[in-house]
Amino acid sequence: MEKKQDDGSNEIKYRGVKAMPFVIGNETFEKLGTIGTTSNLLVYLTTVFKMKSITATNFINVFNGTCNFGTLLGAFLSDAYFGRYKTLGFASVSSVIGMLALTLTAAITKLHPPQCKSDVNTECHGPTSWQLAFLLTSFGFLVVGAGGIRPCNLAFGADQFNPKTESGRKGVNSFFNWYYFTLTFAMMISLTAIVYVQSSVSWAIGLAIPSFLMFLSCIFFFAGSKIYVKIVPDHSPITRMAQVVVAAIKKRRLKLPDEPKMSMHNHIPSDSINSKLPYTNQLRFLNKASIITLDDEINLDGSASNPWGLCSIQQVEEVKCVVKVIPIWFSCVIYHIVLVQMHTYSIFQALQTDRSLTSHRNFKIPAASFPVFSMLSLTLWIPIYDRVMLPRARKVTKTEDGITILQKIGSGILLAIVTMIVSGLVEHKRKYIGTTQPTLGAEPRKGAISAMSSYWLVPQFTIAGISEGFTVIGQVEFYYKQFPENMRSFGGSFLFCGFAVASYLHSFLASVIVKITENATSNNWLPEDLNKGRLDYFYYMVAILELLNFVNFLVSAKWYKYKGEESKDLEVEINEV
Numbered sequence: 368m369e370k371k372q373d374d375g376s377n378e379i380k381y382r383g384v385k386a387m388p389f390v391i392g393n394e395t396f397e398k399l400g401t402i403g404t405t406s407n408l409l410v411y412l413t414t415v416f417k418m419k420s421i422t423a424t425n426f427i428n429v430f431n432g433t434c435n436f437g438t439l440l441g442a443f444l445s446d447a448y449f450g451r452y453k454t455l456g457f458a459s460v461s462s463v464i465g466m467l468a469l470t471l472t473a474a475i476t477k478l479h480p481p482q483c484k485s486d487v488n489t490e491c492h493g494p495t496s497w498q499l500a501f502l503l504t505s506f507g508f509l510v511v512g513a514g515g516i517r518p519c520n521l522a523f524g525a526d527q528f529n530p531k532t533e534s535g536r537k538g539v540n541s542f543f544n545w546y547y548f549t550l551t552f553a554m555m556i557s558l559t560a561i562v563y564v565q566s567s568v569s570w571a572i573g574l575a576i577p578s579f580l581m582f583l584s585c586i587f588f589f590a591g592s593k594i595y596v597k598i599v600p601d602h603s604p605i606t607r608m609a610q611v612v613v614a615a616i617k618k619r620r621l622k623l624p625d626e627p628k629m630s631m632h633n634h635i636p637s638d639s640i641n642s643k644l645p646y647t648n649q650l651r652f653l654n655k656a657s658i659i660t661l662d663d664e665i666n667l668d669g670s671a672s673n674p675w676g677l678c679s680i681q682q683v684e685e686v687k688c689v690v691k692v693i694p695i696w697f698s699c700v701i702y703h704i705v706l707v708q709m710h711t712y713s714i715f716q717a718l719q720t721d722r723s724l725t726s727h728r729n730f731k732i733p734a735a736s737f738p739v740f741s742m743l744s745l746t747l748w749i750p751i752y753d754r755v756m757l758p759r760a761r762k763v764t765k766t767e768d769g770i771t772i773l774q775k776i777g778s779g780i781l782l783a784i785v786t787m788i789v790s791g792l793v794e795h796k797r798k799y800i801g802t803t804q805p806t807l808g809a810e811p812r813k814g815a816i817s818a819m820s821s822y823w824l825v826p827q828f829t830i831a832g833i834s835e836g837f838t839v840i841g842q843v844e845f846y847y848k849q850f851p852e853n854m855r856s857f858g859g860s861f862l863f864c865g866f867a868v869a870s871y872l873h874s875f876l877a878s879v880i881v882k883i884t885e886n887a888t889s890n891n892w893l894p895e896d897l898n899k900g901r902l903d904y905f906y907y908m909v910a911i912l913e914l915l916n917f918v919n920f921l922v923s924a925k926w927y928k929y930k931g932e933e934s935k936d937l938e939v940e941i942n943e944v
């Protein structure tokens with residue numbers, strides 16, 4: 368039985384390829400707008416709004432964390448009430464408003480602090496309370512936009528194809544390829560052209576460009592409204608998970624039966640899209656939610672009369688799929704601290720190096736553009752891995768996947784440790800040259816610019832990109848395959864929530880280090896002028912944290928059992944009654 372569309376019809380008319388120009392156009396301009404706005408915010412806050420490095424870093428971390436956490440709420444509202452179409456439409460408009468407001472903070476002089484009179488050793492006035500309030504308002508609209516767009520855009524595009532036909536399945540795969548192509552394209556343009564305009568031409572123009580691009584994204588999105596497949600929201604996976612927990616708590620004193628087939632609820636709705644899962648003894652407490660205690664607990668159609676008091680075995684196993692993922696998710700959260708680091712203090716590193724593109728020093732690479740090296744290494748690594756490494760791995764392991772998903776994630780965590788060690792060594796060299804040899808002037812409010820070429824930063828960004836190719840892409844595959852089919856949008860939110868927690872943890876970690884070391888004899892590790900700090904120590908500390916995290920990941924991976932996998936201790940397959 369098909370779900371109804373918004374117009375109330377039972378039959379779904381898939382337009383597939385016909386809808387793609389609108390969907391892909393919306394995706395392309397949306398990514399150009401959002402990435403073009405957010406990729407250079409750290410530099411914007413420290414230069415235009417005169418924030419200290421630690422303040423701006425914490426600000427960005429909290430902003431990114433809130434955006435990513437917002438995806439959980441966005442996924443819930445989409446699945447339970449509004450549907451993906453309405454959620455995307457509302458979120459897109461909110462993003463446009465937020466970008467326009469942020470552009471105004473750069474274009475109108477009264478909306479940002481005045482320029483400093485001198486580049487160095489001059490007290491600069493920070494933003495007033497109302498300037499900061501206007502800035503936070505713009506960020507608020509951006510948070511709402513990100514919370515609705517990120518968990519829904521990929522799934523909405525896939526909704527346009529019929530999953531029951533071969534052409535529909537091929538269309539979905541093609542859409543995913545185009546989606547990641549547009550993401551790469553948007554990052555390339557944003558981290559180069561748009562960042563250059565912002566840093567070297569005008570912040571007002573540089574922020575107005577992505578605002579206009581986001582406006583075009585809205586135009587493309589709403590232009591295809593008449594041909595979109597708009598699925599009516601069914602139920603929230605969070606509600607189904609809560610029902611299992613509540614029912615298990617209510618029946619916590621009951622003893623699990625020896626014959627689950629005879630005394631446990633095993634109803635599977637006929638319209639369920641989820642694959643059937645075997646009854647398992649892992650997380651046994653949750654199994655009690657399926658124990659039948661009264662005859663009137665079950666309706667004539669086999670469903671539970673009170674879903675908060677009785678849940679099916681299938682529903683319980685679906686919840687287990689999510690709960691079992693949490694230890695792996697936590698390890699990935701700690702891993703993401705490295706990626707957050709590459710977009711914060713590694714940018715400050717770049718600011719105090721020689722960023723000249725040629726020996727004439729007529730053109731400097733914007734500091735915020737350096738993460739493009741991570742993206743380039745990721746883009747180059749994927750085909751090498753897919754065409755060269757993977758076939759060889761298949762011959763060794765004798766499996767179709769070559770290496771398991773968890774092995775892929777673990778490989779990325781190992782490379783994260785290497786990334787931090789290399790970053791620390793490069794920072795030690797940058798500081799040594801910056802304090803012992805003639806410098807190339809000074810960066811406003813930062814300090815002397817080291818004569819060391821910024822190209823020395825490329826290795827750490829390159830290794831980080833390859834690491835991301837293993838762990839982040841591995842996570843996407845992991846959540847997609849291990850979550851129940853009807854929870855895959857929720858699985859996407861799970862990924863973004865991991866990014867959010869990592870942003871908050873990085874902010875907390877940096878603040879604690881500043882607090883502990885600001886009065887230390889060895890000086891503050893993370894001062895405004897990195898030449899007076901010990902950023903290399905901070906990198907090494909994160910490397911140690913990642914090493915401990917890798918050990919924790921190995922323990923969690925050994926305990927984890929893939930969805931539907933038969934275990935040796937107990938896997939009792941229950942046939943549907």
